[in-house]
Amino acid sequence: MRVHFHGAAGEVTGSMHLVEAAGRRILLDCGMIQGGREMEARNFEPFPFDPASIDALVVSHAHIDHVGRIPRLVWQGFRGPIYIQDAGADLLPVMLLDAASLAESDAERENRKRRPGEPEAMPLFTREDVHDVLDLVRPLRYGARTAIAPGVEIAFRDAGHILGSSIVELWAEGRKLVYSGDLGPHGTPILRDPEPVRDADLVLMESTYGDRNHRDxxxxxxxxxxxxxxxxxxxxxxxxxxxxxxxxxxxxxxxxxxxxxxxxxxxxxxxxxxxxxxxxxxxxxxxxxxxxxxxxxxxxxxxxxxxxxxxxxxxxxxxxxxxxxxxxxxxxxxxxxxxxxxxxxxxxxxxxxxxxxxxxxxxxxxxxxxxxxxxxxxxxxxxxxxxxxxxxxxxxxxxSAHTDQSGLLAWYGHFEGNPPVVLVHGEDRAREPLARELRRRGAGEVTLARPGTAVEV
The missing domain is CATH 3.40.50.10890 (Rossmann fold)
Known part of the structure; x- marks a missing residue:
């Protein structure tokens, strides 16, 4: 099993990780890059892989920094199933249609100011593109272990971040990958606490607030x-x-x-x-x-x-x-x-x-x-x-909807055998202190994901 990091690898938005296992290619999240104009322009860049080569997309939750590039993935050739927890599947069209409407309005506003000879501004995706995405969605319940491709199975556990947010368990080639998605704090109103996971051969863990603890x-x-x-x-x-x-x-x-x-x-x-x-x-x-x-x-x-x-x-x-x-x-x-x-x-x-x-x-x-x-x-x-x-x-x-350093350490602490961990979804100033604390507590190899890098398990 090999995991390639293509987004939220040194920054918080744009989540996207590619898993190659059992002869299949599984994409974890396909999120929008958010920030200033230069950062958001990167959403228009070609994917660092052929979208048509992806066998399935697994979505941790419906926040736009985890789903906002799915319409472009489909537009550029992806035709596989999209797996997401069933409440998240209800949220997905709301999020994507709103983003499409904003993108269309922004492009229209830019074009009204366009000077002769300047290229026409285009939206990242349209509402029509979103409907193409929704045809591919396959909702799953928490805890339902499901074969998503020959030799590859997944299950969702509650991540406590937003409604329908999921920790992803993925089994292939006799190995198990656990992707935290975004983890919510213990005691968040309305939502249940993030579920503990006991076993993994590799953990991909968010690190948004890896350098601090929230106030009580x-x-x-x-x-x-x-x-x-x-x-x-x-x-x-x-x-x-x-x-x-x-x-x-x-x-x-x-x-x-x-x-x-x-x-x-x-x-x-x-x-x-x-x-x-x-x-x-x-x-x-x-x-x-x-x-x-x-x-x-x-x-x-x-x-x-x-x-x-x-x-x-x-x-x-x-x-x-x-x-x-x-x-x-x-x-x-x-x-x-x-x-x-x-x-x-x-x-x-x-x-x-x-x-x-x-x-x-x-x-x-x-x-x-x-x-x-x-x-x-x-x-x-x-x-x-x-x-x-x-x-x-x-x-x-x-x-905050994200857990803090103590919460991240406590969640990782449920794993038996201190599996290796890769920190994603965090800036370096947050990831580096968390990595030091994980190593101090005896965690296996701790890696800070970088765009274009990969790890094997």
Whole structure:
């Protein structure tokens, strides 16, 4: 068995790993590279392999940095089955159709500014391309060991990252590969904890937060409640860039959980994302995957997804109307890294106001607007115009959908015999401290994946 690393190998986005075993070629994830304009231009580059030669695609979960290049893979010749956990299969069309719509809109905007003789801007993929992808999807339940090609079997275990997120077990040639996908922290609301795995001959493990431990979740929640109180007293507005899958649903959960303590009823809450509203519906259909505490919260009132003061804004006009509200509003909008989507329009209208509170609740990749704001930029460029950052910018790291260094070490610690591990899905500043700690604890060979490199097992 040989594993080639073609994405998320020294960076966080663009997950893509190729497994060659039993005479077959299996691709693990096919994600979009996210960041600045130069980074995202790499999504248009040819694949470092022939897409038609891939026998099957195995997807760990439906976040766009793990699925966002699948339409191009199909467009360029891939015709094999796509395996994903069944809740993830429900999320996949929501994610890809939204990304296609954004790509088409961006290309249209660029072409309106195109000068004579300049090449026409093309979207990364279209909504029609997405429908070609969906014809190939084969949903699987957690725990169902399945033959996906002659001599190759897989099974999914719950990764606790988003609904339907999976740890992938892959058997071939008498060897077993375990790919962590993205692992969620223990105690994440709504979701179950990541499942332990006992045996492997090689482990591919994410390392997004390999260099740090998150704050205690309870402390984080108290901080969030204090922040809301501060914003209310300042007659301010709260803007939360959040991914449509995962963080948006968790925020609604906390609003319901602390409905009385935080006096949530006094706020107007806007989930300003048509995609997030669709995701909420998917979550609601898969309550059997919720943890016990979430099932208890759902029995009470208010239901997190039907809060009496929650407004799901679908149309552009409804989204624009939010900017006429100067205080008393909590706005959750994509994208989570503020590199596109409706949150940018809210920033344009509010980021120069001192009473505005911008709250980041997820990872901010290099090159994104979110990263620049978190790093303390005094001015930012949005839609070609410069804006002074007078808003108060907060990072609530304890709400991350990724586990931290302790969680990663604990998950690896369940393996018997300290199998070799390759660290993916992390920048070097996060991977190197994690690698040192794994070696200190007696882990087998620890490798930092690089683009174009390979390991054998």
């Amino acid at each position: 979740r309870l402390d984080t929640i108290h901080e969030f409640g204090d922040l809301l109180e501060q914003a209310w007293n300042a007659r301010g507005k709260v803007l939360i860039p959040a991914f449509a899958v995962g963080r948006s649903q968790e925020l609604l959960y906390w609003f319901a959980r602390y409905w009385d303590e935080w006096q949530i009823s006094r706020w107007r809450i806007f989930l300003d994302s048509p995609m997030a509203a669709k995701v909420v519906a998917v979550y609601d259909r898969h309550r059997t995957l919720f943890d016990e505490e979430a099932r208890e919260v759902w029995k009470r009132r208010p239901n997190p997804f039907t809060l009496p003061n929650l407004h799901l804004t679908d149309s552009t006009e409804a989204s624009m109307a939010i900017n006429r509200i100067e205080n008393g509003a909590i706005v959750i909008a994509g994208s989570g890294m503020a590199n596109g989507g409706r949150i940018l329009h809210h920033f344009r209208h509010n980021i120069e106001r001192r009473a505005t509170h911008v709250v980041f609740v997820g990872y901010q990749a290099e090159g994104t607007l979110g990263r620049r704001l978190v790093d303390g930029a005094s001015t930012v460029r949005i839609h070609g115009e410069e804006y002074r950052v007078n808003a108060q910018v907060h990072t609530i790291g304890g709400l």
